[in-house]
Amino acid sequence: MSTDPDFTGPTTENLVFDAAEAQRRRRGSTLVRIGDHLKREWQLYAMLLPTILWLIIFLYKPMYGLQIAFKDYSIFRGVADSPWIGLEHFNTLFNNDQFLRAVKNTVIISFYSLLFGFPMPILLALMFNEVLNQTFKKSAQTIVYLPHFISSVIIAGIVITAFSPSAGIVNTVLGWLGIDSIYFLTKPEWFRPIFVGTGIWQEAGFQSIVYLAAIAGVSPTLYESAVVDGASRWQMMWKITVPSIMPTIIIMLIIRIGNILEVSFEMIILLYQPATYETADVVNTFIYRQGLQGGQYDFAAAAGLFNAVVAFVLVMTANTISKRYSRTSLW
Amino acid sequence: MSGVSLKGIVKAYGALQVVHGIDLEVQEKEFVVLVGPSGCGKSTTLRMIAGLEEISDGDLTIDGRHVNRVAPKDRDVAMVFQNYALYPHLNVADNIAFGLRIRKESKETIASSVEEVGGILGLTPYLERRPADLSGGQRQRVAMGRAIVRRPKVFLFDEPLSNLDAKLRTQMRAEIKRLHKRLGVTSIYVTHDQVEAMTLADRIVVMHDGRIEQIGSPMELFLNPVNTFVAGFLGSPPMNMVNARIVAGDLGPVAEFGDNKIQLDQVASLQNSVGQDVVLGIRPEFVTVADDTVPHRVSVEVDLIETLGSEALIHASLQGDPFVIRTETVGQMNVLDGISGFTIAPHLIRVFDAKTGVSLPGQAVGQ
Structure with missing residues (x-):
């Protein structure tokens, strides 16, 4: 510190203050910093924008309409002006046999889809991975991917034709074996196997791409090392490939469980008929019939909300369990 | 005996051969x-x-x-x-x-x-x-x-x-x-x-x-x-390579490069090689640094001295090509300051044919 009486420069206190002030100015407010960040990275945000808009327009904005689940909604009064009626629709819903049947069917169909449909793409991917002949591998992959790119309407048409009692290939083959024609699509007990089978045929190949990508990411030296250690192809598949793609399998399982109530309902609508409602009617088709065909929008909204809440709880639970036991999770 | 023996081992990918017949007994x-x-x-x-x-070809035996x-x-x-x-x-x-x-x-x-x-x-x-x-x-x-x-x-x-x-x-x-x-x-x-x-x-x-x-x-x-x-490839820093020509000297063959001459009479195969272009391989460790007072030194221009503690690397140039010398520092700092060249025992120089790069015969250095 200067003791010179003529010293006119800044005092230590002033210097400290100035330094702090300069630092404060340099750091800027949160808003300024966000602004700087956006200015720097705007290209990335621009790329994100369409998705955000899509989410807002098609998923968040419609949530405004969810309130009609608790209202006596009339299209003439509009969403805002319809009177509140509390949980009345939910009461009706849980006393509605058709709804309860739809919930039961949804769970059963989903369970079968998960049980038989989930492992199938994994098995396919593992099998493709073992195929050495590249030409065979590529043609086989193309063939199993193909159904995914065909419209559900056409798939349903193919299924209906294949199971037709008069000209369908299935009944024709049964006829050769001396078995009488079966009216598959009108029999409730045949609906679920046909639906689950169709789903697997349509999607298993395409879903296997995810697992093939995961398998491609496994370091080749793991296999080389195992070869030197004396592992057979079978052992390498179970001891290296499967554990290596386990995180992917778990993530896919979580997503699948979250969507367990989202049975592909356009396929159900295309395949079911009143004769098979008993086993085929699911929550989404129930909502469709009540809401769009019956005009009971409020009641259908309540059913839809119930569906969404259950799905939300399921995905949260699956994620939490997975995070705890396998260190793998969606978030 | 668990040795490994490679006889004429070849690896080819289609027409492309990457290993051309290797013989090795381990x-x-x-x-x-x-x-x-x-x-x-x-x-x-x-x-x-x-x-x-x-x-692709050849024989591999392990343990016979x-x-x-x-x-x-x-x-x-x-x-x-x-x-x-x-x-x-x-x-x-x-x-x-x-x-x-x-x-x-x-x-x-x-x-x-x-x-x-x-x-x-x-x-x-x-x-x-x-x-x-x-x-x-x-x-x-x-x-x-x-x-x-x-x-x-x-x-x-x-x-x-x-x-x-x-x-x-x-x-x-x-x-x-x-x-x-x-x-x-x-x-x-x-x-x-x-x-x-x-x-x-x-x-x-x-x-x-x-x-x-x-x-x-x-x-x-x-x-x-x-x-x-x-x-x-071996040695760090690698061996210095100096282009030279063999000329006749009073006591036998001499390698001449620029104004420098090094007596190489111990290399038997050089006796009849006057006029041959050679490459002199000089290990950075084998030279002795010299200042102006040392006669018969090979002069170099020093660019940079890296002191590593007990030793130093002297980056210099000899006839425009880089030349590295590795020397001890202890008791030598004065010499390092005034370094202008080096001397080397002729038997520590390796002489290679300039065309083929192959070492000329008759110059084995004992360990």
Whole structure:
């Protein structure tokens, strides 16, 4: 510190203050910093924008309409002006046999889809991975991917034709074996196997791409090392490939469980008929019939909300369990 | 005898030949290092020995048994990979036990082997950890544990230390050397690092473009390289190469470059080579620095002196080409300040044919 009486420069206190002030100015407010960040990275945000808009327009904005689940909604009064009626629709819903049947069917169909449909793409991917002949591998992959790119309407048409009692290939083959024609699509007990089978045929190949990508990411030296250690192809598949793609399998399982109530309902609508409602009617088709065909929008909204809440709880639970036991999770 | 013998080993991918007929005899318990620049075929050769690559031509025998068509698992070799090749979903103990489990060894054997190997490699405290929770050095030790535990006839190392930092590499190098002394298993080790080769090997195999340039003990290769490639590859900093011409002198042949003349009368084959263009190979360590007072010195222009502590690297130029001198610093600092050239004992100069790069005969330096 200067003791010179003529010293006119800044005092230590002033210097400290100035330094702090300069630092404060340099750091800027949160808003300024966000602004700087956006200015720097705007290209990335621009790329994100369409998705955000899509989410807002098609998923968040419609949530405004969810309130009609608790209202006596009339299209003439509009969403805002319809009177509140509390949980009345939910009461009706849980006393509605058709709804309860739809919930039961949804769970059963989903369970079968998960049980038989989930492992199938994994098995396919593992099998493709073992195929050495590249030409065979590529043609086989193309063939199993193909159904995914065909419209559900056409798939349903193919299924209906294949199971037709008069000209369908299935009944024709049964006829050769001396078995009488079966009216598959009108029999409730045949609906679920046909639906689950169709789903697997349509999607298993395409879903296997995810697992093939995961398998491609496994370091080749793991296999080389195992070869030197004396592992057979079978052992390498179970001891290296499967554990290596386990995180992917778990993530896919979580997503699948979250969507367990989202049975592909356009396929159900295309395949079911009143004769098979008993086993085929699911929550989404129930909502469709009540809401769009019956005009009971409020009641259908309540059913839809119930569906969404259950799905939300399921995905949260699956994620939490997975995070705890396998260190793998969606978030 | 668990040696490895390669006779005329060839590797070709279609029309492209990458290994051109390699002959190599690895004795039992010997530590042989294959060294060479990237793409010289050393890793391919190792992988052919392991059975990971098919042998296009030639004969490979391990322990006297012809194994060209034998599956890798039946060759009784163990391989350590550059990126460790550890299974991320298994802990250290299970990683080490993997090979034994595959071979359906009894639980007791596996447990005791894992314990023993863990002890040898200092991995006992980490047996329950997953590879992701280990440091690079520890991972490399696990990888070696996996090789050791099977008690194979031959160890194959494919650049095992390349992924480690310099300090850890030095440490692991010493560990590998100790391990080899302790276990006495025939080892073939691939690296592009000549320091690793020099320190680890009983014998070094220098490879270049799919061919073996020279095989010999580290000192043999260091002192008596057969050609300019080997001379330039081994040693750090590498050997200086000086273009010169042989002229007749009073006492015999003299190498002349610029204004400098060095007597080379001890190289028998030079007696009748007056007029021949040669390359003089001069190791940076073999020269003695000289200032203006020293007669018969070779003059250089000093660009930069790097002091490393006990020694210094002098970067200079000789006839416009870079020339590096490595010298001790202790008691020499005064000389270093006034350095203007060097002297060298003629028998420490290696003379190569300028056209072929091959060492001229009759100039072996004793160790």
